[in-house]
Amino acid sequence: MIKILFNIAGTVALTLAVLGIFLPLLPTTPFLLLASACYVRGSERLHRWLMRNKLFGPYLVNLQNGAGIPLRAKIVAMIFLWTSLAISAWFVPYAWVRAFLLVPGVGVTIYLLRAKTLVRANGTVDQRPHPR
Numbered sequence: 001m002i003k004i005l006f007n008i009a010g011t012v013a014l015t016l017a018v019l020g021i022f023l024p025l026l027p028t029t030p031f032l033l034l035a036s037a038c039y040v041r042g043s044e045r046l047h048r049w050l051m052r053n054k055l056f057g058p059y060l061v062n063l064q065n066g067a068g069i070p071l072r073a074k075i076v077a078m079i080f081l082w083t084s085l086a087i088s089a090w091f092v093p094y095a096w097v098r099a100f101l102l103v104p105g106v107g108v109t110i111y112l113l114r115a116k117t118l119v120r121a122n123g124t125v126d127q128r129p130h131p132r
Contacts, residue, residue: 006042010035068116081108
């Protein structure tokens with residue numbers, strides 16, 4: 001029964017991670033890591049699928065082994081982040097909400113700038129796109 005609960009929690013976390021790709025206030029990386037942790041405890045098959053997933057697998061492997069985030073992924077994430085925050089701020093009628101939108105924007109930007117950038121074996125920066 002506990003394995004079923006881990007699988008459900010992992011699936012919810014994965015769903016939130018996918019939504020986080022498009023929604024600026026929903027972080028993708030923590031939910032991906034949570035999904036991975038839940039699947040490790042709930043289903044070897046689901047965890048293997050997640051780690052081999054074309055979109056999320058390389059990103060998770062690089063995060064979990066400390067290799068870093070590709071430069072292109074950092075740039076794309078910041079472009080999507082600030083574009084969606086700007087659009088959100090445009091439609092929000094309250095100034096205090098617009099100001100509050102800066103909190104995740106600044107937080108994620110600081111995280112991305114401070115996070116290690118993935119470097120290939122030949123010493124060049126990896127440009128392959130991955131989710132933020």
